[in-house]
Amino acid sequence: MNSGVREVCKRCTVIGGSGFLGRHLVEKLLERGYIVSVFDILQGFELPGVTFHVGDLCDRQALLPALQGASVVFHCASPSPASDDRALFHRVNVEGTRTVLQACREAGVQRLVLTSSASVVFEGTDIKNASEDLPYARRPIDYYTETKIQQEKLVLEACDPGRGFLTVAIRPHGIFGPRDPQLVPILVDSARRGKMKFIIGFTLNMITLAYSPALLSWRAEGRVRPRELTPSCPRQAYHITNDEPVRFWEFLSRLLVGLGYEAPRYHLPYRLVYGLALLLWLLAVLLRPLLTFRPTFTPMRVALAGTHHYYSCARAKQELGYRPLVSLEEAITQTVRSYPHLRLGA
Ligand SMILES: NC(=O)C1=CN([C@@H]2O[C@H](COP(=O)(O)OP(=O)(O)OC[C@H]3O[C@@H](n4cnc5c(N)ncnc54)[C@H](O)[C@@H]3O)[C@@H](O)[C@H]2O)C=CC1
Numbered sequence: 001m002n003s004g005v006r007e008v009c010k011r012c013t014v015i016g017g018s019g020f021l022g023r024h025l026v027e028k029l030l031e032r033g034y035i036v037s038v039f040d041i042l043q044g045f046e047l048p049g050v051t052f053h054v055g056d057l058c059d060r061q062a063l064l065p066a067l068q069g070a071s072v073v074f075h076c077a078s079p080s081p082a083s084d085d086r087a088l089f090h091r092v093n094v095e096g097t098r099t100v101l102q103a104c105r106e107a108g109v110q111r112l113v114l115t116s117s118a119s120v121v122f123e124g125t126d127i128k129n130a131s132e133d134l135p136y137a138r139r140p141i142d143y144y145t146e147t148k149i150q151q152e153k154l155v156l157e158a159c160d161p162g163r164g165f166l167t168v169a170i171r172p173h174g175i176f177g178p179r180d181p182q183l184v185p186i187l188v189d190s191a192r193r194g195k196m197k198f199i200i201g202f203t204l205n206m207i208t209l210a211y212s213p214a215l216l217s218w219r220a221e222g223r224v225r226p227r228e229l230t231p232s233c234p235r236q237a238y239h240i241t242n243d244e245p246v247r248f249w250e251f252l253s254r255l256l257v258g259l260g261y262e263a264p265r266y267h268l269p270y271r272l273v274y275g276l277a278l279l280l281w282l283l284a285v286l287l288r289p290l291l292t293f294r295p296t297f298t299p300m301r302v303a304l305a306g307t308h309h310y311y312s313c314a315r316a317k318q319e320l321g322y323r324p325l326v327s328l329e330e331a332i333t334q335t336v337r338s339y340p341h342l343r344l345g346a
């Protein structure tokens, strides 16, 4: 049987398939002839060939029907990092992931692909060309990251080739692209409120990013297969990035200028902004029972804006045959084009 025919028979489930990354993945899987089920707390769209199961992943009974017959499950669900809700992160990312694992085993699923995050090793200080050998952050930068670490550990520890259940975690970083609800919208909102005039820290800090549609074309090709999980390479996590480190402020400036806004140009000292962000965050936590406000400059965002954090995806290239399919240049062009409603004056 050729691989094209084999793929037509593939059934898979995308948990969190209504989200930004999940929906791109669903579209790529459909293109490749997969029969796709989506499990999510909401139905984000309608597409022929996709069956939606609406429910909370913490509910095993709700999850089980969505996993029946699936040979591979992609777990891309998480509360938004912006929610800053420790109890919610723990319930969904940790307890919910335990439930996902249990339900996968019960339903006879053979492979589980978790979307983890490269920030599981980030402590707010410089990371340069890091491989996956870097240990998990001892002091994670926020609650979101704390639970992403626990989630990744749970999934990788559950890998059991003897019982035919294989797990793998991919660690993208700074995902962007059409329909992204975070990076470009936050940037534009800040620019419209006059907050994107400043460069935090130094201008040379480099980052790696992951362009969503291209990232998922690769993933949807089904390269994360059992044969990659050999005894010499068990329980792996893989950085997945554009593989083109870029200066953080240059990247933001290119998006802003592409959408008609001015690039940031005034410098502010990193420590000052980080300290202020920490104060604001504390204030938001203390005042939460009385009023809700979400500062734009959170300690996490400031730390990401003012440090190097670029990751090597050599392991994914070597062991999984990963190749970024689109250059960063092209990814930025396609992203800018996809947001006509966010252009200056629109
Ligand atoms: N956006 C980024 O820059 C990065 C994201 N990631 C990870 O990638 C994954 C996908 O992220 P995005 O697509 O950006 O987020 P998103 O917020 O667009 O999508 C997450 C989806 O999960 C669903 N969901 C949340 N709680 C649920 C629950 N209890 N039960 C069922 N579904 C639930 C949401 O309804 C949403 O559709 C997440 O695991 C995130 O941690 C990792 C690195 C970077």
Ligand SMILES: CC(C)CCC[C@@H](C)[C@H]1CC[C@H]2C3=C(CC[C@]12C)[C@@]1(C)CCC(=O)C[C@@H]1CC3
Binding pocket: 081, 116, 117, 118, 119, 173, 174, 175, 182, 183, 186, 187, 190, 296, 297, 300, 301, 302, 304, 305
């Ligand atoms: C307000 C400005 C100082 C910064 C604006 C850009 C940021 C909104 C984004 C730049 C890097 C992004 C990023 C994430 C969210 C959006 C940014 C902070 C994540 C925290 C999303 C979830 C992850 O798992 C890690 C990401 C790292 C990079």
